[in-house]
Amino acid sequence: LATAAATLSWLAGESLHKGKASMLGAASGAVAGLVAVTPAAGFVGPMGSIILGLIAGVVCLWGVGGLKKMLGADDAFDVFGVHGVGGIIGAILTAVFAAPGLGGTQAADYAMAHQLWVQVKSVLITLVWSGVVAFIAYKIADLLVGLRVTEEAEREGLDITSHGETAYNR
Numbered sequence: 001l002a003t004a005a006a007t008l009s010w011l012a013g014e015s016l017h018k019g020k021a022s023m024l025g026a027a028s029g030a031v032a033g034l035v036a037v038t039p040a041a042g043f044v045g046p047m048g049s050i051i052l053g054l055i056a057g058v059v060c061l062w063g064v065g066g067l068k069k070m071l072g073a074d075d076a077f078d079v080f081g082v083h084g085v086g087g088i089i090g091a092i093l094t095a096v097f098a099a100p101g102l103g104g105t106q107a108a109d110y111a112m113a114h115q116l117w118v119q120v121k122s123v124l125i126t127l128v129w130s131g132v133v134a135f136i137a138y139k140i141a142d143l144l145v146g147l148r149v150t151e152e153a154e155r156e157g158l159d160i161t162s163h164g165e166t167a168y169n170r
Helices: 002-018 023-037 046-071 079-097 112-144 151-156 158-163
Strands: none
Touching (some): 023 079, 046 079, 151 158
């Protein structure tokens, strides 16, 4: 349900923003819905899943467009915009849609505010941990093999300079 809802909301947002929907948008919306519902799957009901998907679709659409531009990120495959943003949305909103009053599976004395704080802290810890570990990994890779090729190799083409092959006839 979250997958279908995210697909539809992504397509609606894309239609409003660009004037038409795309097949890539449909696929990205579906993935966004799957990512967002993953942490919530055992705790939310059908309506919570649909609402979660509707939210994830449009927020992830913004993630691949607006957020990526704001951060100046080089994310050709929109991995963070779909998986990162979708995962954050799903992790945080699990606390909301797990409430029994919203169709969730938690006990009647469920403390939504407490669980929301737990989910937000977990997301923040994960972001910091991932950022630090990625930074260290990038620095090690840069020291060992480098992260960039020379400008000359880039101009000549990496097919030739790195692989010794020609991919296209010139």
